[in-house]
Amino acid sequence: MLHKFIQGARASFIAASAMAFFQAAHAGDFPKDVPGSTDPALIKRFAGSTLIGYKAEPWEAARLPTSAVINKDIQGKPFRDVVTVEGKRTRAVYLSPAGKSPLEVYRNHEQALSAAGFKKKFSCEVACSDQYFALTPLEFDKGLLWSRGSVPAVGSSATYNPDAAITFEDGRMWVGSLTQGGVEKWVLLYVSKAVNSNTNYSAAFIEVVEPKAMQTGQVTVLKASDIQSGLQKEGKVAFYGLYFDTGKAEIKPNSKQQLEEMGKLLKSQPSLQVYVVGHTDGQGQLDANLQLSQQRAQAVVDALVKDQRIEARRLMAKGVANLAPLDTNATEDGRARNRRVELVVR
Known part of the structure; x- marks a missing residue:
């Protein structure tokens, strides 16, 4: 067009x-x-x-x-x-x-x-x-x-x-x-x-x-042991059990279980420092997606500090919008895979 x-x-x-x-x-x-x-x-x-x-x-x-x-x-x-x-x-x-x-x-x-x-x-x-x-x-x-x-x-x-x-x-x-x-x-x-x-x-x-209501129960919460294994093998882990409304940066209540598992892992390794990286799909403007991904990453950091008692100095929020996709943004499934939060070893 x-x-x-x-x-x-x-x-x-x-x-x-x-x-x-x-x-x-x-x-x-x-x-x-x-x-x-x-x-x-x-x-x-x-x-x-x-x-x-x-x-x-x-x-x-x-x-x-x-x-x-x-x-x-x-x-x-x-x-x-x-x-x-x-x-x-x-x-x-x-x-x-x-x-x-x-x-x-x-x-x-x-x-x-x-x-x-x-x-x-x-x-x-x-x-x-x-x-x-x-x-x-x-x-x-x-x-x-x-x-x-x-x-x-x-x-x-x-x-x-x-x-x-x-x-x-x-x-x-x-x-x-x-x-x-x-x-x-x-x-x-x-x-x-x-x-x-x-x-x-x-x-x-x-x-x-x-x-209509989205089909739920399609994402398995990563346990602390799964997170540890991923960090050891690849230096990063992607999370799909952290939920946000479209275009919003407030973590939804059904993210609690995943945040608790992230907290368990970080508490078990007190010297571990990580980046918390927010990713969006390819819809929308880049500037808006950069801002949204940064806000979501910071919201995860804030939740880990406030609710899981993780030291703030160990966490650094970064938002990269849709600049590091895992899949195509041309399909619904691809966009769903690209919308994620990652822990990356510093």
């Missing part, structure tokens, strides 16, 4: 992006539905549309805007008001039938959402380019699987990649939620011209997040 390119002056940004995605005289087949894709559970596609971009995640964190207000004083001009929702996350990009305008596609989705009981948080229908570009820090299209084929231009042999479909041109945004069974489910809708004015298509991005 256009926002993947470095934002400089708006005019040069748009021109460079259009050139990058333009493919003259290389027409391919018209895109088909992404293999294995299905419409999100809470909203169906505009009639006759093709599902050209897709990703469904059983349990993931999503950041959604709750107002159209843009914070223009911050680099990247992100949304001012954002909520983080965890649960089943489904994202879909659709290409409408030829001749259907963005307004027609948008109004049909708007009516369908209202009929389903969704309550609007906010919408933008005029001059929404700032809201389009503010989706970039939310990484709304990260990791999507795209259809093969090409989007044709009108009156020429030019074609465009499906992943260029969502644009700022004639864009409209709608965000709302639906409460079912005490759970607030969220939808973000963005509709625009597909690629640019040279096509006769519209494109729609839909994100649905259905909060």
